Amino acid sequence: MTKVYVLHENSEWTVHLTKRLEELQVPYEEWHLDQGIVNLTEAPPEGIFYNRMSASSHTRNHRYAPELTSAVLAWLEHHNRTVFNGSNALRLELSKVLQYTALEASGIKTPKTIAAVGKENIVKAAQELGESSFITKHNRAGKGLGVQLFHSIEGLRAYIDGPTFEEPVDGITLIQQYIKAPEPYITRCEFINGKFQYAVKVDTSEGFELCPADTCQIDDMFCPVGETQPETRLTQPKFQIIENFNDPIIEKYENFLKQSEIKVAGIEFIRNTNGDIYTYDVNTNTNYNADAEKEAGRYNMLQLAKMLKAELEKKYFKVESV
Template sequence: MSDSRTVHILFENEAWLPPLLEGLEAEGLSHQLHHVHHGSLEATEVPEPGIYLNRMSPSSHTRGHLESVDLMSETLAWLEGHGRRVINGSRAFALEVSKFRQDMVLQRYGIRTPRTVMTVGTDQLLAAARTFEGRFITKHNQGGKGLGIQLFDSVEQLEDHVNEPGYDAGPKGQMLIQQYIEPAESFITRVELVGDRFLFAMQSATSGGFELCPADACQIPPAAPDVCPADGGAKFQVSPLTADDSLVQSYLRLMKHEGLDLAGIEFVEDAEGNRYTYDINGTTNYNSALGREVGVDGMLEVARLITRELKSSGSTGAMRRAAI
């Protein structure tokens, strides 16, 4: 049985759990695990007391959990409908599973983004590609870990690609075409934020492609079937970006007003010094080696955020609405 201080972890990928559980233990927080894949919901049933943490990844379909994202969306609506506090609740999750919505929200806060068009259907994809000048990339609207991202020099290359037998339009059939931003240097920057706090920023080398998962569970050989094939080592290093940077402050404002409690937000800088933001990762993971270098344990900071939330709600797990 749970009580009002229990942390309910809604998850799909158990490989990402150990650092989080260590953080909760360090804070003296009890937890219950809820694997969200198959299940049932009854609207009038009252959820267990406590606070809920959403750890559902939009890449769940790559691990055989095609139904998990949709079930999580309904679960979050049910929890919030009964007044339960969810860390990264329904508003955050709606952004997590739609890169098109991310693009719109980023622009709303004056944050520069690459030109982005969402399409459904290969004819529409090719038609949209013809409106782009220069190189472009395609990606799944619901994606994760950088999987499925392809760079094209021409519409003809894209046409050949979509006609291949193994062409994959993603779990929803929604494809984005996005302006390709050539990095001034061969890395992108990821900014890690928890609550209203900047933790650190990291640079991810792009020379090996677009699959840039920073989690410790990803730092293993790519032959493993259920985690992303990042190779660790020098692929990730600390960025000199600081909390008072204007872009970081814009990210924090966005999080405050859009219901995001946790996020890893990525941008790329071109040769002219323009910074283009293109991804908001709500189910963010942390690279422990970089964390030790900067003296920050990401998952411990998540656990501390939960502790603060429990104190502010009087340990009831009641929902605190994001500022409007």
């Protein structure tokens, strides 16, 4: 029996999709790829494959899940299986360096960034960047891993020599221009099947770690997403879907996703005080905030499930014309 196969390493982030697949009566199977084997001497099953591997898998003790997923995707693509968010999407998910070079190649402005390996080179990179304020972040990240704001080289040096320094899983730390926004928020644009769905205004007043997943609200206080826990959140939610969002950047994003062979993504940008847009993150394992969607009456996991169902029916359940 042909079905939809969901490739991932975190069931808590995938359950919202599988519930929608069940609602639509779509046959599916989860491939939890924190460990396993890939038998290259055999052909994979027929079906539609959707990759949801996350760059932050190592924070859940799934250190080699991306590498295993890369092998699985190569196997699937070798046998010409239909894959949503295949090998190139995974490459970009796992490297902000690759994201930024691909975005710039598509005419999309990114913040000035220098990649460094080694603590002394992190300091040298900050000196070379020449900005009075700058941030650090991990090249392979997710959930805002390693994001710190600095206003001096001395502050950076104290951090990297201190006990709170976070070593990136791939060894690469990025030093990046700090974009000061007139108001403390960023915008996240969501795409399904390469097409824009909606934009979300995300309050950044409490920090940089901005995972929209509902499970973060329960399990990870460093990833606050929309529940009214602190008093500062009583006036407005952390995530708000922007009604009728329309900006020329959307067309650029859709072209970028097409060129990059990415079907499902969340792309984040920030505006500076002049209104210029800087794009700084492409998330191919995008999640959606339930409270924001309920308020707006928009349900992206449902749209995603419908896309997978349509592709399954198109490829395997065609009705012959009379």
